[in-house]
Amino acid sequence: MNSLNPIAIHLVSLGCPKNLVDSEVILGRVGAEGFVIAQRPEDADILMVNTCGFIESAKQESIDAILDLVKLKDSDPAKRVVVAGCLGQRYPEELANEIPEIDAIVGMSEYPRMGEILAGLMQEVRDARRVHVGDANHPAWSEDSRLRLTPRHTAYLKISEGCDNPCTFCSIPSFRGRFRSKSPEFIVKEAHELVANGTREINLISQDLTSYGLDIDGEYLLPDIMESLNEVDGIDWIRLLYTYPYKFSDEMIDAVARLDRVIPYIDMPIQHIDNTMLKRMGRRLGEEGTRDLFSRMRERIPSLVLRTTFIVGFPGETKEQFEKLVDFVQETGLERVGVFPWSAEEGTPAEKLPDRVPEQEQQRRVEELMLVQQEVAFSWNRSRLGSEVDVLIDSVCQETGSLLGRSYAEAPEIDSTIRIPAGSGQVGEMVPCRITETDDYDLIAEVTGNLQSIEQTEGGEVDPRIIAEGKRLA
Numbered sequence: 001m002n003s004l005n006p007i008a009i010h011l012v013s014l015g016c017p018k019n020l021v022d023s024e025v026i027l028g029r030v031g032a033e034g035f036v037i038a039q040r041p042e043d044a045d046i047l048m049v050n051t052c053g054f055i056e057s058a059k060q061e062s063i064d065a066i067l068d069l070v071k072l073k074d075s076d077p078a079k080r081v082v083v084a085g086c087l088g089q090r091y092p093e094e095l096a097n098e099i100p101e102i103d104a105i106v107g108m109s110e111y112p113r114m115g116e117i118l119a120g121l122m123q124e125v126r127d128a129r130r131v132h133v134g135d136a137n138h139p140a141w142s143e144d145s146r147l148r149l150t151p152r153h154t155a156y157l158k159i160s161e162g163c164d165n166p167c168t169f170c171s172i173p174s175f176r177g178r179f180r181s182k183s184p185e186f187i188v189k190e191a192h193e194l195v196a197n198g199t200r201e202i203n204l205i206s207q208d209l210t211s212y213g214l215d216i217d218g219e220y221l222l223p224d225i226m227e228s229l230n231e232v233d234g235i236d237w238i239r240l241l242y243t244y245p246y247k248f249s250d251e252m253i254d255a256v257a258r259l260d261r262v263i264p265y266i267d268m269p270i271q272h273i274d275n276t277m278l279k280r281m282g283r284r285l286g287e288e289g290t291r292d293l294f295s296r297m298r299e300r301i302p303s304l305v306l307r308t309t310f311i312v313g314f315p316g317e318t319k320e321q322f323e324k325l326v327d328f329v330q331e332t333g334l335e336r337v338g339v340f341p342w343s344a345e346e347g348t349p350a351e352k353l354p355d356r357v358p359e360q361e362q363q364r365r366v367e368e369l370m371l372v373q374q375e376v377a378f379s380w381n382r383s384r385l386g387s388e389v390d391v392l393i394d395s396v397c398q399e400t401g402s403l404l405g406r407s408y409a410e411a412p413e414i415d416s417t418i419r420i421p422a423g424s425g426q427v428g429e430m431v432p433c434r435i436t437e438t439d440d441y442d443l444i445a446e447v448t449g450n451l452q453s454i455e456q457t458e459g460g461e462v463d464p465r466i467i468a469e470g471k472r473l474a
Contacts, residue, residue: 010044015052024146033115051087090175107133136177142186152198153428163207168349195234210247223255263408307336313362315353416441
């Protein structure tokens with residue numbers, strides 16, 4: 001590569017936080033190899049999209065993003081279009097055939113070779129090979145030296161790859177591979193690097209956090225990795241995202257309750273509560289076990305906030321089974337809930353199930369359940385009035401100048417926000433507050449103690465050298 005005329009890359013990052021970490025790793029590694037990152041696609045030699053291939057809506061969003069980049073190439077044929085991520089891993093040949101304007105498709109196993117692949121695209125004699133997709137079961141390598149796309153004070157730390165759970169609705173194992181844990185050494189090293197870069201909140205992510213370590217020595221090591229991260233100076237919050245209920249042990253419950261930096265916020269998708277539906281979905285914990293688990297967690301973890309997700313309109317779901325789910329949401333008082341209609345994913349066992357629920361009825365059930373959860377969430381918000389919380393400031397509202405932040409009870413990007421007065425702090429700071437008002441899902445708070453007039457800056461926000469476009473889905 002010519003150092004006087006380096007190759008410029010513009011990246012569009014789509015999908016979940018796990019995909020976002022992949023984007024950060026790609027940018028960090030190619031940046032270290034001499035590439036530059038272009039904020040505007042017009043200024044880039046290579047246009048890359050890190051795709052999502054999880055559900056139909058995400059796949060369509062990825063296709064649309066690819067076609068948008070292809071249009072830019074139409075006006076400047078010297079540009080190259082590169083497709084990375086889940087959609088490329090899942091449908092490499094289909095993409096190559098259907099969209100011939102794509103110059104390279106790079107699967108996740110080939111990310112360590114990304115610099116070599118991209119440099120080859122710009123050579124006069126180009127490699128005729130367009131598809132660079134290997135085994136989805138590649139090792140779970142260290143993901144340090146990332147070029148961060150999140151604000152500096154918060155980061156995602158991926159502790160494993162792939163999934164071995166038998167959920168009948170999910171296609172992830174087909175393109176993310178079998179479950180593979182990172183080594184504890186890699187994880188702790190990444191945590192130290194993130195803290196050195198200004199991170200205060202680490203959100204642990206994986207397809208299945210609770211299986212961590214099982215492939216290392218046959219034991220569940222999530223409590224051990226929580227313990228190790230709890231000893232890393234500079235971390236204020238450690239949050240657990242994407243846990244699996246069947247494997248969430250008493251030892252894991254006790255670790256959350258005991259470790260001071262592990263906050264009492266657990267994301268645990270349970271998908272349904274009716275036993276017949278759970279069995280059809282391939283879920284291993286039934287209604288009785290789920291209720292017992294939630295009860296033990298509530299008893300042993302003070303101030304616990306539970307986030308879960310449900311699938312409605314799964315094949316065969318009767319009105320009675322749906323109403324049972326509605327009753328469960330009303331009586332359980334879950335603080336955070338996401339609801340999704342079932343999507344027929346190619347190659348999954350659920351795709352072949354009979355008795356599909358019409359799409360219109362699916363959507364009606366989504367809306368009904370969300371309205372029920374809305375009342376639960378609003379009631380919980382009202383119960384928090386007058387409570388004291390530490391608020392981590394994420395951003396400044398451009399319209400009002402007020403500061404937008406979160407307490408431990410709000411995960412980044414997916415939960416509500418807490419508004420505090422302008423001049424109460426800077427982005428990336430944590431300030432003590434008292435909740436004074438509710439605004440639907442959001443909260444309004446005042447800073448306790450003496451207010452200091454601090455100049456508002458954009459410090460801690462996305463590195464000005466880069467840009468990530470597209471929706472990040474939880």
